[in-house]
Amino acid sequence: MTTLRYRLAALGAALALTVTGGAVVGPAVADGQVTQKQPTAVGFGGAVSSVDAEASAAALGVLRNGGNAADAAVAAAATLGVTQPYSAGIGGGGYFVFYNAQDGTIGTIDGRETAPAVMPHDAFIDPATGKPYRFTPELVTSGISVGVPGTLATWQRALDRWGTIGLGQALQPAITVADRGFVVDPTFRQQTLDNKARFAAFTTTSSLYLPGGDAPAVGSIFTNPDLAATYRLIAANGIGAFYGGPLAGEITNTVQNPPKTATTTLPVPVGHMTAADLAAYKTVDRDPTHVNYRGYDVFGMAPSSSGGTTVGESLNILDQFNLAEMNDANALHHYLEASALAFADRGKYAGDPDFVDVPTDELLDPQFGKERACSISPTTAATKPVPPGDVETIDGACPAAAAASAGDADTENISTTNLTVADKWGNVVEYTLTIEQTGGSGMVVPGRGFILNNELTDFSTVFNPNDPNRIDPGKRPRSSMSPTIMLRDGKPFLALGSPGGSTIITTVLQTIFNRIDRGMTTPQAIAAPRATQRNTPKVIAEPDFITKYGSQLTPFGHVLQPSGDSFTSAAEIGAETAIEFLPDGRMLAAAEPVRRGGGSAMVVTPSP
Numbered sequence: 001m002t003t004l005r006y007r008l009a010a011l012g013a014a015l016a017l018t019v020t021g022g023a024v025v026g027p028a029v030a031d032g033q034v035t036q037k038q039p040t041a042v043g044f045g046g047a048v049s050s051v052d053a054e055a056s057a058a059a060l061g062v063l064r065n066g067g068n069a070a071d072a073a074v075a076a077a078a079t080l081g082v083t084q085p086y087s088a089g090i091g092g093g094g095y096f097v098f099y100n101a102q103d104g105t106i107g108t109i110d111g112r113e114t115a116p117a118v119m120p121h122d123a124f125i126d127p128a129t130g131k132p133y134r135f136t137p138e139l140v141t142s143g144i145s146v147g148v149p150g151t152l153a154t155w156q157r158a159l160d161r162w163g164t165i166g167l168g169q170a171l172q173p174a175i176t177v178a179d180r181g182f183v184v185d186p187t188f189r190q191q192t193l194d195n196k197a198r199f200a201a202f203t204t205t206s207s208l209y210l211p212g213g214d215a216p217a218v219g220s221i222f223t224n225p226d227l228a229a230t231y232r233l234i235a236a237n238g239i240g241a242f243y244g245g246p247l248a249g250e251i252t253n254t255v256q257n258p259p260k261t262a263t264t265t266l267p268v269p270v271g272h273m274t275a276a277d278l279a280a281y282k283t284v285d286r287d288p289t290h291v292n293y294r295g296y297d298v299f300g301m302a303p304s305s306s307g308g309t310t311v312g313e314s315l316n317i318l319d320q321f322n323l324a325e326m327n328d329a330n331a332l333h334h335y336l337e338a339s340a341l342a343f344a345d346r347g348k349y350a351g352d353p354d355f356v357d358v359p360t361d362e363l364l365d366p367q368f369g370k371e372r373a374c375s376i377s378p379t380t381a382a383t384k385p386v387p388p389g390d391v392e393t394i395d396g397a398c399p400a401a402a403a404a405s406a407g408d409a410d411t412e413n414i415s416t417t418n419l420t421v422a423d424k425w426g427n428v429v430e431y432t433l434t435i436e437q438t439g440g441s442g443m444v445v446p447g448r449g450f451i452l453n454n455e456l457t458d459f460s461t462v463f464n465p466n467d468p469n470r471i472d473p474g475k476r477p478r479s480s481m482s483p484t485i486m487l488r489d490g491k492p493f494l495a496l497g498s499p500g501g502s503t504i505i506t507t508v509l510q511t512i513f514n515r516i517d518r519g520m521t522t523p524q525a526i527a528a529p530r531a532t533q534r535n536t537p538k539v540i541a542e543p544d545f546i547t548k549y550g551s552q553l554t555p556f557g558h559v560l561q562p563s564g565d566s567f568t569s570a571a572e573i574g575a576e577t578a579i580e581f582l583p584d585g586r587m588l589a590a591a592e593p594v595r596r597g598g599g600s601a602m603v604v605t606p607s608p
């Protein structure tokens with residue numbers, strides 16, 4: 001870390017010569033150490049894994065200064081709001097899971113965005129035509145899809161419950177990065193280019209992210225003084241400065257009156273959010289979900305996320321089979337079939353529990369998993385979509401075959417970010433946060449330097465009163481975020497999570513399966529090629545997965561489609577982060593070696 005500090009100082013000196021406020025300037029400041037990422041790190045005293053070296057360095061700095069995992073996680077998340085602004089930030093929401101070493105408990109915070117109090121059931125119908133808006137571009141780039149942000153309230157709640165420092169202090173590393181800038185990498189440039197048309201539609205977004213009409217060049221330094229000032233305002237005045245006061249008015253004005261350029265032809269439907277919605281926003285403390293998988297206690301995020309129930313149910317199904325003794329093809333076949341079954345139940349039962357009765361306990365009942373496992377043939381893939389199970393009568397007996405159902409349209413996107421932190425006291429944070437789509441709604445709040453989410457696109461787009469994920473005013477759209485902490489004998493074993501829309505669930509599931517059943521180390525389990533079966537006729541799989549296993553899985557009847565071919569699939573599935581707690585007391589922080597440009601793992605005191 002001496003080297004890192006030295007390099008940061010060197011970067012600061014270089015920046016003083018090259019940066020003018022807000023603009024991306026060249027030439028590139030080459031500083032290998034700041035942008036250089038290392039996907040695994042082993043050692044003592046605390047650890048962090050995130051997608052970004054600046055965010056991991058922010059967390060490590062807090063840990064080194066005596067902060068705990070909650071403090072460090074908030075510092076890292078705030079920094080991701082600067083360096084990964086298209087994936088996360090104070091304009092969005094997320095789910096924070098904390099293992100408390102003092103009492104061995106796991107607590108969670110639901111910081112999901114909520115629908116405005118006056119959002120109508122037909123919000124996704126165009127009043128001009130009476131027909132549904134198209135998902136792209138109308139819903140994705142709109143005020144109508146902006147949910148009341150929960151991220152700042154989550155940070156405050158996490159610090160209040162578990163932290164040792166104030167929010168103002170936790171924001172300082174992010175303020176530093178926003179002021180001095182970060183080095184633009186190919187992923188940032190590409191994400192900006194992918195959003196160029198819609199970013200160009202807004203005066204605010206184009207001036208921040210398309211200076212001179214182009215995406216920032218790779219290697220240039222990107223500063224965000226507006227965001228630094230916003231963070232300073234919040235540091236000085238607390239989150240009330242966001243959920244009330246002028247900033248709240250500016251947010252609602254952006255939603256109701258998007259800052260469109262004079263020439264844009266994008267429709268950008270306006271939204272319903274009011275200052276009262278912001279003032280009323282509350283995080284929710286929820287009990288974690290829990291299943292026991294082969295002796296490991298697996299804790300996840302309860303609804304309004306479907307992550308904990310769907311990962312947990314899948315594990316309960318897989319628990320019925322001796323996967324470790326199967327060859328690759330047979331084990332993977334069971335993994336794919338189990339997740340299809342759990343996704344069928346997710347579609348039927350999961351939604352915001354404050355609005356619909358979600359049978360969380362039943363979905364996670366091992367007997368229900370046993371019943372669902374009955375329908376897996378050892379030799380043949382079921383026709384998808386498979387029907388949901390019946391949680392009304394759970395007795396562990398194999399149910400009669402049910403009729404097939406239509407399945408759900410999957411419109412979740414592939415953005416988001418995830419981080420994992422552990423401290424020297426043994427506390428652990430797993431935190432997934434998002435603004436939904438890469439680039440969220442596309443709208444930067446004027447003069448404030450952050451993008452508003454488009455999370456409400458996670459509601460079912462067609463209103464059906466029997467759908468647990470239907471639009472309702474004040475409701476949270478169903479999420480797939482799956483921050484997960486596994487304990488063995490009451491002590492942390494593995495914490496993990498990922499972005500990726502509904503593929504988050506299968507990424508976390510596949511990694512647990514790889515680690516526990518297939519003899520991989522955690523770095524191997526993360527690096528392994530991924531496939532995702534979300535109760536659809538085709539399995540979406542990374543090209544490497546198809547190369548490696550395609551010919552072995554085809555005889556079962558699995559139809560594999562390369563990821564990247566459809567709207568909901570990027571070529572890469574997920575961008576995971578994890579920490580494993582090794583038997584000798586060391587922590588193994590692990591991030592992606594390749595996906596999304598690779599992640600950044602760090603430990604306080606490295607060991608060989």
Ligand code: GLU
Nearest residue numbers: 413414415416480500501
């Ligand atoms: N909106 C998604 C969810 O809540 C996350 C977005 C993503 O990962 O792309 O599950």
